[in-house]
Amino acid sequence: MKGDDLLQTVGLRKEFGGLVAVDNVDFVVPEGSIVSLIGPNGAGKTTFFNMLTGVYKPTYGRVIFAGEDLTGKPPHAFTQRGIGRTFQNIRLFQNMTALENVLVGMHVRLKGNLFEAILRTRRVRQEETHARERGKELLEFSGLRRKNDVIGRNLSYGDQRRLEVARALATEPKLLLLDEPTAGMNPQETLEFTNFVGTLRNERGLTVLLIEHDMRVVMGISDRVTVLDYGERIAEGTPQEIQRNDRVIEAYLGSAAVSSS
């Protein structure tokens, strides 16, 4: 299952003014694996994610994806190379339909330009028809059957989360970054979602990196787990190793938990 490292960060650091949000993190995601990033609130997980997708430029350090140094490139370059993401607080295009949301996700994979759009050339027509077909398939695959024309804001919470994933999948990523995808889901939905992530890896060959708070999800599907605390990487290993790691338990539950366990 393990291949080469798809994503690698070297000494990644991010400062906001005087605040060091992420400090000197070395990190790898092997191709074909599911890696989880955990840590208490405020540990710098989302900042780290934002650097992996080009939303933030790291203060120091490099982001290397599939052998290419992407540090300092704009977000769409990251998407173009094959990094798709979802957001912790859902950021759909609220007033566009589910299908349109997915079509925006396909932006980098489509070619039609302004002039072709005005003339509606045969190539653009074919491309659009094809994109719509694929968009509908993706929605169905993500559990949004018959929701094609529903406006984003009118979808239920769980469906909005699914649409975020569908939209990220539409960018045809090699690496999918999920930022707390099960936040606010009930246990049943969480279970379904966990299976869905497994399917993504096993059937679609995606590599997945997720930020997650639900330990059942993390321990259930991750190959590797990395723990951040105060912007620093404090542990890395298999789920079993992490569960036994004292520093992790301390960071999460306080030192009292360590002595009682």
Place this chain on the structure above:
Amino acid sequence: MRRRIVQTVADLWWALLTRLGLSHERWEALPRTTRRAAKAVGWVVLAIVLVVLFGGWKISALAIAAVVLLLTVPRYDRITVRGRRVGKLIVPVAAIGIVVAYPYYVNSMPQVPIFGPFPMLSTVVAMMIFSMMALGLNFVVGYAGLLDLGYVAFYAMGAYMAGWFASDQFSNQNLNLGGVGITPGSTGFHFSIWLVLIMAGIATAIVGVIIGLPTLRLRGDYLAIVTLGFGEILPQVARNGNALFGFNLTNGPEGITPIDGPGFGSWLHRHLGLPASYLTVGNYDAVFLWTSLVLLLLTVFCSMRLRDSRIGRAWIAIREDEVAAAAMGVPLMRTKTWAYATGAFFGGVAGAYYASYKSGAFPDDFFFQISVFILCMVILGGMGNIWGVIFGACFLAYLDREGLSNVGSWMNGHLGTNINVPLYEFGIYGVIIVVVMLFRPEGLIPSSRRAAELHEGVHDEPLYDLVHDQPLTDAAT
């Protein structure tokens, strides 16, 4: 407050109808087509009564009523021919026909209450040109959600392109490329106006890109202020451009005049019967009106095609959520610049055409208030909605040209006042905009998206900046 007023009026109305034996329930029980027809007839009858009481009655009012009923009551959209929904085309085609025929019946129109006679042909030409500009601005403001307060710069650029390439301005040059109606022996560039329109569009789009590249990185208020600056700079350059390094570029405050009129030249005149030069035909304004209509329809066509395309979706995505759009692979700078350039293109074409119609490009036409005027058209009609924007543009351009002075003379005649209404033009627009924003923030004919956005409340969050690294709100973790 808005809802309470509407509710009160509706309650009173239904109380009255119930007295007359038509309760709300009985009304709801009627078939939909009947209700549609009844509503349309009701409005038409009301309009006719108003015209008889306060306007000037002419028998043509009945013809208008008939046409309105014929277009609004039947459900044309259901008509299909071999599975294709051709019925949807009936109303737009009829509307175009009505506008095309306007010069032939404008003088036999009844007088509208308060607003007086129907607009003159020259006013209709201005309405259409402003519709074009408003649609151009709609690409930037309505689709991509970028506030542009300097749109007049593009209008000016287009007008001066016409001035440079279709007049005697550069008199030490002498090049005639299909120019028509030129006094023999005059020098300067004289290109065919059709060529000039395209050149003006392209040149203005390039200016748009040049202005856009440094400014479109900015967000919201900052972008608005910088565009405002550019909107001031270009007209100032025009005003003072009679001695740019010893070169007379814009002829300063006098402006460039006369500018050639459009025309098809003698060859097309002989073979297709098209007017050789617009300035020499008898129905001068009518020909300009038809040409404006063609240009406007082209603009509408491009607006619709782009709205439903990959790039249009990217514009709307940027308006909805810039960060998410970038993360989904929409290149922000490039996409915004395209919106800006597209908007500028149509502004330039409209400006060049208007300059040709007015036969001049004068720096005093390009004040800041024109930017606001065009923005008002977009806001009033409904940002992002093509028909709304056209309606807003036509209405405000009409008020500017004729409406306000007509209303003024009606007021002074009937109420015994003595007010020069057009003097308060921009104050009146201000009131209109405030009222629209209070009661119908999405504009009179909104796009469905925009309506939803505004009723939920727009949340503008501080956003990342690729250069300056400002934190996201949700990224403090």
